[in-house]
Amino acid sequence: xxxxxQAVAKPYFIAxxxxxxxxxxFGIILxxxxxxxxxxxxxxxxxxxxMVHTNALIVWLLMGFMxxxxxxxxxxxxxxxxxxxxxxxxxxIFLIAAALTVIGYLAVPxxxxxxxxxxxxLPTMGREFLEQPTITKVGxxxxxxxxLFNIGMTVLKGxxxxxxxxxxxxxxxxxxxxxFSFYNxxxxxxxxxxxxxxxxxxxxxxxxxxxxxxxxxxxxxTTGVDREVVEKWLYIIIAMALITGIIGTGHHFxxxxxxxxxxxxxxxxxALEPLPFFMMTVFAFNMxxxxxxxxxxxAAVLWALGTAVLAFLGAGVWGFLHTLAPVNYYTHGxxxxxxxxHLAFYGAYVLINITMISYAMPLLNGREANSMRSQVLEMxxxxxxxxxxxxxxxxxxxxxxxxxxxxxxxxxxxPFMVVQEKVALFYWLRVISGLVFxxxxxxxxxxxxxxxxxxxxxxAIEAGKVQPSPxxx
Amino acid sequence: xxxxxxxxxxxxIFYGGSVFFILLFLALTLDTSFALPERDQRHQLDLSTxxxxxxxxxxxxxxxxNCIGCHTLLGEGAYFAPELGNIYTRxxxxxxxxxxxxxxxxxxGIPGRRSMPQFNFSDEELDAIAEFLKYxxxxxxxGWPPNIQG
Ligand code: HEM
Ligand code: HEM
Ligand SMILES: [Fe+2]
Numbered sequence: 001x002x003x004x005x006q007a008v009a010k011p012y013f014i015a016x017x018x019x020x021x022x023x024x025x026f027g028i029i030l031x032x033x034x035x036x037x038x039x040x041x042x043x044x045x046x047x048x049x050x051m052v053h054t055n056a057l058i059v060w061l062l063m064g065f066m067x068x069x070x071x072x073x074x075x076x077x078x079x080x081x082x083x084x085x086x087x088x089x090x091x092x093i094f095l096i097a098a099a100l101t102v103i104g105y106l107a108v109p110x111x112x113x114x115x116x117x118x119x120x121x122l123p124t125m126g127r128e129f130l131e132q133p134t135i136t137k138v139g140x141x142x143x144x145x146x147x148l149f150n151i152g153m154t155v156l157k158g159x160x161x162x163x164x165x166x167x168x169x170x171x172x173x174x175x176x177x178x179x180f181s182f183y184n185x186x187x188x189x190x191x192x193x194x195x196x197x198x199x200x201x202x203x204x205x206x207x208x209x210x211x212x213x214x215x216x217x218x219x220x221x222t223t224g225v226d227r228e229v230v231e232k233w234l235y236i237i238i239a240m241a242l243i244t245g246i247i248g249t250g251h252h253f254x255x256x257x258x259x260x261x262x263x264x265x266x267x268x269x270x271a272l273e274p275l276p277f278f279m280m281t282v283f284a285f286n287m288x289x290x291x292x293x294x295x296x297x298x299a300a301v302l303w304a305l306g307t308a309v310l311a312f313l314g315a316g317v318w319g320f321l322h323t324l325a326p327v328n329y330y331t332h333g334x335x336x337x338x339x340x341x342h343l344a345f346y347g348a349y350v351l352i353n354i355t356m357i358s359y360a361m362p363l364l365n366g367r368e369a370n371s372m373r374s375q376v377l378e379m380x381x382x383x384x385x386x387x388x389x390x391x392x393x394x395x396x397x398x399x400x401x402x403x404x405x406x407x408x409x410x411x412x413x414x415p416f417m418v419v420q421e422k423v424a425l426f427y428w429l430r431v432i433s434g435l436v437f438x439x440x441x442x443x444x445x446x447x448x449x450x451x452x453x454x455x456x457x458x459x460a461i462e463a464g465k466v467q468p469s470p471x472x473x
Numbered sequence: 474x475x476x477x478x479x480x481x482x483x484x485x486i487f488y489g490g491s492v493f494f495i496l497l498f499l500a501l502t503l504d505t506s507f508a509l510p511e512r513d514q515r516h517q518l519d520l521s522t523x524x525x526x527x528x529x530x531x532x533x534x535x536x537x538x539n540c541i542g543c544h545t546l547l548g549e550g551a552y553f554a555p556e557l558g559n560i561y562t563r564x565x566x567x568x569x570x571x572x573x574x575x576x577x578x579x580x581x582g583i584p585g586r587r588s589m590p591q592f593n594f595s596d597e598e599l600d601a602i603a604e605f606l607k608y609x610x611x612x613x614x615x616g617w618p619p620n621i622q623g
Binding site: 034 | 509535
């Protein structure tokens, strides 16, 4: 850690991981409800658990992005953060708003929450991923503005690098597209059309810029490769992301009302969307192969390479699988969608955040890298979570193929609920994989405590009981 | 080779490409907005009519009860419960059948099965929801879903 104010990133990272744990626990509740339909009914209906699951995901990813920005912007700008106190204040506002929202979801019926929070004044609730009460959304906008002001001023007053510029463009885009969540006309087609301006233009647009900047930062730091090379890669990756991803939005416009020409625009451009993800994979492996130094934080490098590979698998391969209009006609809104959603979010945005956290946390705690023991745990966590997520994806894909065949493709299509019972085996297998995933996350959390313990008791290392951090060799 | 393709060329592709495709996307959006009136049943939404008021109320109830948290609507939402974009046609173009289904959900669920909550809607609210679902089913969705099962 080069600048004192980078320390504001720490609470963001800790809260992010806490929310990640909550997300996964609710994911498992959902998984069980898929096969034991009345599990926790009527106390926690499926839709409530699902909101907690997906909203916790989004909030912790945003927390992670903010923490990452607060960490990397001062270092790139070579100066202290413009207003560290503001970053602290926003952290608490964001965390409390998120906590109150989740309590609202769980404590009162959703309709009551809508009433209590004045949804009828400006109705924005009740749409997938945007379920937060309108006042929470306003809170998010305020936090985002204060955050952008803070890092924007830091960039303006300091050294301007491509990494910080791309990060900033991505974050501004994130805030701008979120504003479409306030547009909710009665006209269902318009509602859906612009809903995708938030969801798609986030994950297949501006978030890729944020991800690219974070990946570039960690790779510069851990491999020592020349900045010029990294920056050229970064530009070309994000250029491909926006060139394919913006018109690629059309892959969501096939069956919700807009004209049929979107089937062409959407299919052609979104078929190219895997390119930037593929380039990130090549980029990451190239940089690590050409490294000029061996950074002691081996775990961070593993997370970075894992991000590059699994983002390509989840977004690129599983995205391509169902993106062409004639295929999407059958897969639209099936378990194939859920399979892709899981691996893409995990591979790209969960892993890039963990990469950053894994790289930065030891430094925030005053050491270049954690003890070997702690890093080995992290590597276990990586493999447990990644392999179980790949299995979740495979089981959902199998369920999806059967579902599509039985419900949409055969001469004698069966009703939805009948089909769900026929494919229940795969849902059971998904729950089992989910438990392994939870174990992996537990291992990851444990690695922090082991790292702290080993840092406090270096005698154990000297006595040869524990392997030292590679930083010491 | 590496020298031929410089960083400033990469940067220009990024800025030039982004601006070009943002403008193209806006142009396509504009064209779509001209085409939509023929496809999205907006004439039904006129708030000076009773149907229009019912649809608006129905969409509000759809949202404030988070129906999308279990169901898909035109293929978007959750995959836990059946598609509802075509429920009106699946129930034989019968709004009363939709109302009866929603009204008859047991408060404590169906043991061992995925159950829909009992929302205790008034008759007026049920009318509004059924009207909203009828309207949804009449949107031109380019022939989706493939069959009546959704
Ligand atoms: C990291 C990037 C990505 C993430 C996080 C992501 C995530 C998601 C999620 C969560 C959904 C479901 C949305 C809903 O609930 O309706 C979805 C849908 C979809 N995604 Fe992605 N995605 C990514 C990249 C891609 C790419 C690169 C492609 C194409 C190559 C793609 C193609 C699709 C398609 C076609 C759908 C619609 C599925 C349907 O019709 O039901 N995605 N994505
Ligand atoms: C590990 C255990 C997990 C289980 C058992 C699980 C289960 C589920 C279930 C049952 C749903 C609802 C599907 C539906 O609507 O019918 C869901 C949705 C979702 N989950 Fe998970 N989940 C888990 C972990 C995760 C993780 C780690 C992520 C993020 C990377 C994630 C991201 C999502 C997303 C984005 C959706 C919405 C998908 C869509 O709309 O297509 N889940 N999850
Ligand atoms: Fe998309």
